[in-house]
Amino acid sequence: MELIERYIYAVTHRLPQSQREDIAKELRGLIEDMLEERGHEGQVTEKQVEEVLLELGDPRKLADKYRGTKRYLIGPELFDHYLMVLKIALIATGVVIGATFVIQVMLDPSSILESFISLIVSTVNGIPMAFGWTTFGFAVIQFVGAKQLNVNLQEKKSWNPSDLPVVPDPKGRVKRGDAIAGIVFYTIFIAIFGVSNEYFGVWFFEDGKFHNVIPFFNEDLYGYYFLFIVLMFGFGIIKECLKLIYGRWTMKLVIFTLIVNVISGIGLLFVIAEPAIWNPNFMSQLVESGLVVAQSETYNVISFIWGKVTYWLFILWLFALVWDVIDGYIRVRRSKRSE
Amino acid sequence: MSDTNEHLDKLMQELRRGTLTIGVLSQLFEPQYGYSLVASLEERNFHVEPGTLYPLLRRLEKQGLLESKWDTNEARPRKYYLLSETGKEVFTQLVDEWKSMVGSLENLLQNKGGS
Structure with missing residues (x-):
């Protein structure tokens, strides 16, 4: 009878392939037995089949029972x-x-x-x-x-019970917002450097329309610094993820941070040793664009700032990396003391 | 009133889930196929829906408590289930547990708190 086959299909197609045939055979036998017990042997009407199927219930529920687990x-x-x-x-x-x-x-x-x-x-x-x-x-x-x-x-x-983590001191807790903001920040920077590094510089407008960019970075060394930046920010993302996973400052986390930051720091030292990462013609391009007059006071100020910033930026960054570790260590100590 | 029924239904479902396994295992020292098991349980006033029993038999087989064999000699092929060695052991221990549970619960019901 077609209705029976439809019912069996409705159950078995929700089950793993390997069990389908066996369950179909068993169900078919069951339905025939149930029909037979009602004295419908030989000739069965559609109504009688319906009765039996109704007793077996919703095929979806039956399949769920066969499967034993919920699906998600x-x-x-x-x-x-x-x-x-x-x-x-x-x-x-x-x-x-x-x-x-x-x-x-x-x-x-x-x-x-x-x-x-x-x-x-x-x-x-x-x-x-x-x-x-x-x-x-x-x-x-x-x-x-x-x-x-x-x-x-x-x-x-x-x-x-000794596995229970200590309730973290508020000072030792990792602020989720900070860590997430960090990840977002790193991602955006990788995206900006990856896609539009040529826009990273001083923008030069002419008649209110964008005209040119005087890049901060040396475009010849693009590949070199791009790799460096991806590595640096990539490590940053890993670090923030670790903070999120741990949820609180522990000695382990401080050590992880230390390792990640040492790697970033070594990368930074390489860059300081390789100042060519910065656009060597930055000042002369500024003059060429007509924004600054050569040897004027403004020129001297910008030149001074340019020289200092490119140098101090790395020092500051290095300092931030060191502080990150020290800060973590202090937080661990504080939360330990208040236990 | 309908609220009481609803609670009762849920609690009965939970209660049945555990006892059903014991009931089913108890009847499988001799091989039986699904529908004959429904009938033999029914005979002893132990009601079970085929839609519940069939998946349960499979699960118990998967867990290794039951063994199964297809019999294709009859008019329609039937899958016979039988307690495995592990199944017999588990059943014996389960019966002991059940008896001690019935005993202690009986004791509780006779000495209801306060009365």
Whole structure:
């Protein structure tokens, strides 16, 4: 009878391939047995079949019982992490799109309408893309790692009260907002340097329209400093992620931060030793553009600032890296003391 | 009143879930197929829906408590289930647990707090 086959299909197509045939055979036998018990042997009417199927109930529920587990794309054990990463991804995407729009408008105010259209287009494209890739990534982790996670959960059964983490002192707690802001900041900078490094400089306008850029960086060494910046900011992102994962300052986290910052610091020292990263013709290009008159007072001031800034920027950055570690260490000490 | 019924339904569902396994295992020292098991449980006033029993049998088989064999000699092919060695051991211990649980619960019900 067709109705029976339809019912069996409705159950089995929701089940793993390997079990379908066996379950179908068993269900068919069951339905025939149930019909037979009602004395409908030989001739069965559609109504009688319906009665039996109604007794067996909704095929979806029956399939759920066979499966034994609920189905989901991202399970409850991953969902918190998923939400957090999703938030970061969406914020970063939004900020990059917004910044692109602002830059475009500044470069060419007259075509603001086109910029606005491309803002909408990249919002419509970019936001679902960030959403989609994050979800896809987590779905893969869920799919691949489901067994692993089960093992972990079983291991957790031998849980001990001494495993409980100490309630972190407010001073020792990692501020999630700060860490997320850090990740967003690094992402934006990588995006800006990666996509539009040529716009990173002094903008030169002529008749209210964007004309030229005097770049801060030496364009011949573009590949060199791009790699350096990606590495530096990439490590920064890893560091902020670690802070988010740990949630509070611990000695381990301080050591991680130390390692990451030492690597960044070594990178920085390389750059200081290689001042060629800066545009060597910056001052003469400024003069050529007509913004500054050579040897005037303004020229001297800018020249002085340019020389100092390119040098002190690295020193300050180096100092920030060192402070990052010291600050972490102090926070660990403080939260330990108040225990 | 309907509220009471709702609570009762939920609690009965939970109660049945555990006892069903014991009931099913108890009848499988001899091989039975799904529907004959429904009938033999029904005979002893133990009601179970086939839609619940069939998935349960599979699950118990997967856990290794039951063994199964297809019998294709009859008019329609039937899958027979039988307690495995592990199943027998588990069942014996489960019965002991059940009896002690019934005993202590009986004791509780006879000495309701306060009365």
